[in-house]
Amino acid sequence: MRDFLGRLAMKYQAFMMGRYGQDKLSLHMCWLSLLICFVSMFVWRIPLLLIYSLLLLLALFRTFSRNIPKRQKEGLAYERFLGKIKGFSALQKNKWRDRKTHRYFKCTCGAVLRVPKGKGFIIIHCPKCKNDLTKKT
Ligand SMILES: [Zn+2]
Known part of the structure; x- marks a missing residue:
């Protein structure tokens, strides 16, 4: 069993060689798709399931993509976007703290x-x- 798992891990490593892998954008897309899947149980079933599937497929495509420079560029743009949101929320928090x-x-x-x-x-x-x-x- 241990040998089988070891061989499986080596095959996975060989498969992932030269591929982009998981980054923050792909991970957040997976989490968002799970959230959408959960919400779709209650409202707008079909449209939300389509969005969920699309997001999950896109996250998988990014993970297994061999076009690493393009995926890195997307990842950096997403990181910049997250930084702007964090900066804005920190400013709002400070404004509230110093309001008096x-x-x-x-x-x-x-x-x-x-x-x-x-x-x-x-x-x-x-x-x-x-x-x-x-x-x-
Ligand atoms: Zn100035």
Whole structure:
């Protein structure tokens, strides 16, 4: 039995040689498809089952794909997307935490500036682009 499992593992390794394998995007697609499968038990059975199947097939295609540079590019784009979501949620969390003591402003360059609240009109100097903003805090 142990020898059989060892041979099976070696065959799987040989099969996966030169293939992309599992990454975060494929894993999240699998989890999302499972969630959709669960939801489809209660509502919109057929459309959700189609979406579920499509997501799962796409995740399998990505896992077994031999076009590694393209899969890596997709994976990086997904990581960047996740980073934006995490950054946005962290900013919202900080805004909520500091809602009584600080105000947040967005500069024209995109930088988010945190200033103390209740100081009247102040000139805010952006450390990123060296631009000055006049805002009421
Ligand atoms: Zn700026």
